[in-house]
Each structure stands twice: as structure tokens, then as C-alpha cells.
Amino acid sequence: MKSVFEDASMPKKTVLVVDDEPAIRDMLTMVLEAASFVVLEVENARLAHAAIIDRRPDIVLLDWMMPGTTGLELLRRLKRDPLTKNVPIIMLTAKAEEGGKVAGLDSGADDYVSKPFSPRELVARIKAVLRRISEDEVKEIIEAGSLRFDPISHLVTIAGEEITLGPTEYRLLHFFLKHQNRVFSRDQILDFVWGANVYLDERTIDVHIRRLRKSIAVAGCDQYVQTVRGAGYRFSIR
Amino acid sequence: MKSVFEDASMPKKTVLVVDDEPAIRDMLTMVLEAASFVVLEVENARLAHAAIIDRRPDIVLLDWMMPGTTGLELLRRLKRDPLTKNVPIIMLTAKAEEGGKVAGLDSGADDYVSKPFSPRELVARIKAVLRRISEDEVKEIIEAGSLRFDPISHLVTIAGEEITLGPTEYRLLHFFLKHQNRVFSRDQILDFVWGANVYLDERTIDVHIRRLRKSIAVAGCDQYVQTVRGAGYRFSIR
DNA sequence: AGATTGATGACAAAATTATGACATTTTTCT
DNA sequence: AGAAAAATGTCATAATTTTGTCATCAATCT
CATH class of the missing domain: 3.40.50.2300 (Response regulator)
Structure with missing residues (x-):
């Protein structure tokens, strides 16, 4: 690339x-x-x-x-x-x-x-x-399965139902939606979502992943956030 | 400086x-x-x-x-x-x-x-x-027969069906795919897949080979992993 | 047949990930 | 400003997977 x-x-x-x-x-x-x-x-x-x-x-x-x-x-x-x-x-x-x-x-x-x-x-x-x-400046609506992410109105819906996300979960989801079907190590996720040189415990990512999953656990959307053992996480609607 | x-x-x-x-x-x-x-x-x-x-x-x-x-x-x-x-x-x-x-x-x-x-x-x-x-290390999709290895999404499929592999089997398969039609001794495999200066029982390789075979035993893909008696193993789609 | 080399299933230890709880810090609201 | 609510980063613990070894059985070679 x-x-x-x-x-x-x-x-x-x-x-x-x-x-x-x-x-x-x-x-x-x-x-x-x-x-x-x-x-x-x-x-x-x-x-x-x-x-x-x-x-x-x-x-x-x-x-x-x-x-x-x-x-x-x-x-x-x-x-x-x-x-x-x-x-x-x-x-x-x-x-x-x-x-x-x-x-x-x-x-x-x-x-x-x-x-x-x-x-x-x-x-x-x-x-x-x-x-x-x-x-971050690209403000375009992204849809994945029944999930719809609208950066303009800062609104996330699943099958029409509005979902509430914390700021971090929101950014995390946005990141995943922009880079679907790709594994990211916790390090990479940290870099992209939190910013370079932010020192956080790697396990903290797990917690946020869990929070994100919990938030979008409607119509099985939490399955889009996939764990890739030994590698990291991946967002994929399959 | x-x-x-x-x-x-x-x-x-x-x-x-x-x-x-x-x-x-x-x-x-x-x-x-x-x-x-x-x-x-x-x-x-x-x-x-x-x-x-x-x-x-x-x-x-x-x-x-x-x-x-x-x-x-x-x-x-x-x-x-x-x-x-x-x-x-x-x-x-x-x-x-x-x-x-x-x-x-x-x-x-x-x-x-x-x-x-x-x-x-x-x-x-x-x-x-x-x-x-x-x-830009090794993130190239590799196909062999009906097997498809995608390092980007960290996904392995056979005839479209997703295959689950443990981290080690994943690395092992990746190694084989990158070096097809070539015999490797257990020592070499150990070096390449586990890394130099890692001491493991040679028989452990056998076990992992078996696990890999079992995992990709769809559409006969397990036959790609071939035993070369007295020498080691080889990956070949023929 | 006897000796070697490889295949397998079973296990327990080790590693990795999921979760719930908690203390703090930040934001929001009044 | 001060209280209340929301968000975050860490932990400790539980739940899962993965992995290295063994013991045993099968196949191959002399």
C-alpha cells in the first residue's frame, strides 16, 4: 500500500x-x-x-x-x-x-x-x-450487516435501534468498521485508536473489546468482533 | 549525533x-x-x-x-x-x-x-x-489447491469453508505454504516455525503435523502434508 | 522377526482471553 | 462551584485454548 x-x-x-x-x-x-x-x-x-x-x-x-x-x-x-x-x-x-x-x-x-x-x-x-x-475527518456512513454507523450525527444503530457507546468504544468501532476483515494486534489497535505512544496495559484492550461487544450485542452483532487467538482482534460480518 | x-x-x-x-x-x-x-x-x-x-x-x-x-x-x-x-x-x-x-x-x-x-x-x-x-513482511494471500491462506485477515479457508487453527499450526502451515515441494527435517521446521535456539522434543513436531493435518482434513487437503520417511516433512499439492 | 521411524489419543501444565468489580478521573448537569 | 453520572484503566479470577510429552500402536526397513 x-x-x-x-x-x-x-x-x-x-x-x-x-x-x-x-x-x-x-x-x-x-x-x-x-x-x-x-x-x-x-x-x-x-x-x-x-x-x-x-x-x-x-x-x-x-x-x-x-x-x-x-x-x-x-x-x-x-x-x-x-x-x-x-x-x-x-x-x-x-x-x-x-x-x-x-x-x-x-x-x-x-x-x-x-x-x-x-x-x-x-x-x-x-x-x-x-x-x-x-x-478521522472522513465522515461517511458505514454499514456492516444490520449495523449502521453514522459519524455525522454520531449515531450508531442496529436494525434501526439506536445504540449507546462510550467515546472509546465509539472510536474503536469506527476503527474496526474502516478496516474490516483484518486482524489487528492489541498494539496496533492501541496505536490507531488511542494514539501512538500511549502506554496502556494490553489487557485493557480486552476490556474495551468486551464493552464494545456488550454494547452492540443486538441481533448478534457482537459476533462481528472476533477474537483471533494469538494474534489480536478482527471485525468481520461473516 | x-x-x-x-x-x-x-x-x-x-x-x-x-x-x-x-x-x-x-x-x-x-x-x-x-x-x-x-x-x-x-x-x-x-x-x-x-x-x-x-x-x-x-x-x-x-x-x-x-x-x-x-x-x-x-x-x-x-x-x-x-x-x-x-x-x-x-x-x-x-x-x-x-x-x-x-x-x-x-x-x-x-x-x-x-x-x-x-x-x-x-x-x-x-x-x-x-x-x-x-x-511488508509476508502478508500475501497464498493459495494451494482448494486451500486459501490469508495472513491479512488471519483466515484460512478450504473451498470457501473457514478452518480453525491454533497459533502454532497457523505458523506451521504458513511456513509450509511459503516453501512448498521441499522436504524439511524436524530440526529445520523447529528453527523456522518455533525460532532458533528453541529446544523441543523432535516428536513434538509429529504431533503438530498431525494436528495440522486434522485441521485441514477437508477435501483431502491433509494429503498435502506429506511424510518423507527418514527425512522429515514436505508440503505439496501433488 | 527385530529394529526404526512415524501416527495417535490422552493429559496436565502453560498461555491466553473473558468478565465482573473497583477506584479514579472526566464530563455533565444544576 | 458542587453533585451526580459516565467513562476509563487495572486487577483478580474464571473460562478456554493451546502446547509439549508420553505411552502405545502402526508402518517400514534390514
Whole structure:
């Protein structure tokens, strides 16, 4: 499966690079432009905030360590502002410090890449985040058997009957519906539904699977959520 | 910049170094071990072939210029043999000759590094190849007779009917399907399906063979799993 | 026939998944 | 803001499956 971003007909995505060191900005710009992104550079948090509102980048690469307002501070500010809180952000950190990692993700970063990183890895992460985001933007009704999923009205029905789902179960079901007839390991499910770098006990997935099954256990729809021993779970109407 | 990937939790990858010059082998070994690879060394093509089958390295570094069978020749041979053709290979060449480069890649090398190279570059290339390989690993639908094996949905069907397999039988069948019409000793099967350095009673293989046969005993598919007395087992639809 | 090698059924231990309960955290409502 | 309700992540425990070995029987070879 080729990445959607390699499609020349597709408008290029814009990345905002926020880093105080010109050398690093240059490096990132080179890498990202080679990967067909449009790159914007700013050197501090204030300019970053302005650029995000002004230029509406598709994603922001934010350096953790910056003089003045730190990346973390900016991250929090951005996530608080309704105008900017939907812009995906990838944090760049010098070291994989556990503390920083957790703090950053808790504050809403979509992913986290520690320096030094390989260009290939960075680009892959960016694309992964963008893919996740753009997938969520697809609002089309999905039907599977007697189950009907309507992302627009945020309504799930089985044989006409409305079903109530918690936020997580809703996302989980949406994910499954978008990728039917395919096994996913718990790891993958975690990545896609919860987001990268979320550390949860693998067993927690089981619990959510159970909750989802319970919720859609009407007309036997819970059978669509299938356990594949030793591999993970699969959604299939057969 | 420091080394990029240092994940102690990952099982170490094994690199086979094929080069006739001891000095170069030593150098490579040092570099690779520093990067947490397990290194195997051999000095010629014949030994290389044996080592690949025997030790199953995750990747091979192959010198272009060698007395006797050249690297290119070995590369072609490896890519022709179904048993070895999936092992990723990086060619090492003395100079970046355009011609050689093209020939090597055309013959199936996964990447190409020209000497002299920086240790960091070499390690980066190796990791890049390993990542690429593991990403698009074996998710191809395989059909044999009325049997259909779909790794994507993790589904095995015979004449349309779904078959249930335990994890081990599933892997065993997958292995057989990828290497049809070829006898494997129990030792080899153990290595391929259970993984190297796993000690199990040889008779256990028999039991799993039987379980696999029983599971696919629909439309006579169990006959595909053939006993080769004194040698091992073979999967063949004839 | 005697010796080897493979096939099978039975088991108990090990591994994996399902579930119900609970403490917290987040959201919603008043 | 404060109370009430909903949602979440973890556990401990139960329910299922899977797996490695054995003991025994069958087939093949010398």
C-alpha cells in the first residue's frame, strides 16, 4: 500500500517547524521538503503561535527545549486554545526522558520523536499522524450487516435501534468498521485508536473489546468482533 | 549525533558478514556489535550460503569483490533459492560504480553501501532495510489447491469453508505454504516455525503435523502434508 | 522377526482471553 | 462551584485454548 502523500495530484501538506537552532531547522526543512512537504520555519513559541493561526499548517514539529517559552509550555497553550487545539503536534526531544515523554503526551502531543532520529523515521511518524487525523475527518456512513454507523450525527444503530457507546468504544468501532476483515494486534489497535505512544496495559484492550461487544450485542452483532487467538482482534460480518 | 536506535527490549538482530578480508570483517564486526547486533562472519560464498540456511541471519552484508564466487554471483544464487530469497542483503562495494550499483540492485540486493563508508551510515542502512522488511513482511494471500491462506485477515479457508487453527499450526502451515515441494527435517521446521535456539522434543513436531493435518482434513487437503520417511516433512499439492 | 521411524489419543501444565468489580478521573448537569 | 453520572484503566479470577510429552500402536526397513 503506497502512501497517499505520494500522489502528485494531492495538495502538499504543510509542516511548521518550531526550533530555535537554525541548523536543525535547516536540516528538518531539507528532509521534509525531500518528502514533499511544504515547510514553514519559526524560531520561537510566540512566532509559532502566530504562524499556526495565520498559516494553518497541517502539522507542527515542536522542539522540546527552547529558550524562553519551552515547547511544553507552548504545547499546553495551543491545546487550550480552541482555535489551535486541533492541529496535530509532534514533539522533538533531545533524549527519551521518561518524565518528559509522559508529560508531553499528557499535554496532548500526538506523537513524540527523540533526537537523534532518522529522516525516514521522522517522515514516517508525520505521515502516520496525518493519516490518523485525515481518517478521522472522513465522515461517511458505514454499514456492516444490520449495523449502521453514522459519524455525522454520531449515531450508531442496529436494525434501526439506536445504540449507546462510550467515546472509546465509539472510536474503536469506527476503527474496526474502516478496516474490516483484518486482524489487528492489541498494539496496533492501541496505536490507531488511542494514539501512538500511549502506554496502556494490553489487557485493557480486552476490556474495551468486551464493552464494545456488550454494547452492540443486538441481533448478534457482537459476533462481528472476533477474537483471533494469538494474534489480536478482527471485525468481520461473516 | 549519537546512535539513533537503542532499544534494549528488542531481541538482537543477527548480521552475517561475508568478506574475504579478515581485517574488514573485524572492522565490521566491531561496528556492528557496538550497534547491538549479533555478528556472524564467513569468508567466502560457499560458507555464506551454508550459514544463511543454518543460522538464519536477519540480514547479510555481502562484499562485492571476492575471489572465487563473486558477491554478485552469490547474491543471484541466494535470490533464486526460495529458502534464502527473503533474507535481505546489503552489498558492499569498493567504489560507487554506477554500473555495479544498478546490477546489484537489479539482482535483488536491498541496499548498497560503497566503501569507504561511515559506521553510522552503515548501521543506519541496515536498520532501514530491517524496518522495511519487517513492515511488508509476508502478508500475501497464498493459495494451494482448494486451500486459501490469508495472513491479512488471519483466515484460512478450504473451498470457501473457514478452518480453525491454533497459533502454532497457523505458523506451521504458513511456513509450509511459503516453501512448498521441499522436504524439511524436524530440526529445520523447529528453527523456522518455533525460532532458533528453541529446544523441543523432535516428536513434538509429529504431533503438530498431525494436528495440522486434522485441521485441514477437508477435501483431502491433509494429503498435502506429506511424510518423507527418514527425512522429515514436505508440503505439496501433488 | 527385530529394529526404526512415524501416527495417535490422552493429559496436565502453560498461555491466553473473558468478565465482573473497583477506584479514579472526566464530563455533565444544576 | 458542587453533585451526580459516565467513562476509563487495572486487577483478580474464571473460562478456554493451546502446547509439549508420553505411552502405545502402526508402518517400514534390514
